[in-house]
Amino acid sequence: MKTSASELIALENKFWQTFVDNDTDMALDMMTEPSMMVSQHGTMKFDHEAFRKMAEDARMVVKSFELSDMNVLFPNDVTAIVTYRAKQLVQERGKEEKVSQAMADSSVWTREDGKWRCAIHTETPLDQSVH
Secondary structure, X not given: OOOOHHHHHHHHHHHHXXXXXXXHHHXXXXXXXXXXXXEOOEEEEEOHHHHHHHHHHOOEEEEEEEEEEEEEEEEEOOEEEEEXXXXXXXXXXXXXXXXXXXXXXXXXXXXXXXXXXXXXXXXXXXXXXXO
16 A cells, blocks of 8 residues: 555654654553664664653654645655654753744654554754744
């Protein structure tokens, strides 16, 4: 059964919502094990237990998000690459101040046993003064 780009866009939004909702179990269900990440903090490869610890101990939490300019590429039937711009509002745990961040993101999803799971996510900060 062929997957549409809109299905992957919906999955990406659902994945982001798990962070807003602090739903680590749902996020883990949507990830391969191990998974990888590339961010301004470097590269990481982690299993589900390590991800749970990172999510629960994170200094910054996502309060809201908006994804735009989404593109989906299917190199084959079991791989999807999603690229987009993300505007996220983050907050340091225990603090009131929220900070807006603009990012260029990508995720690689693989289909295992009929279910799409995120294998790697990347994020690059964008200069918010550039439109």
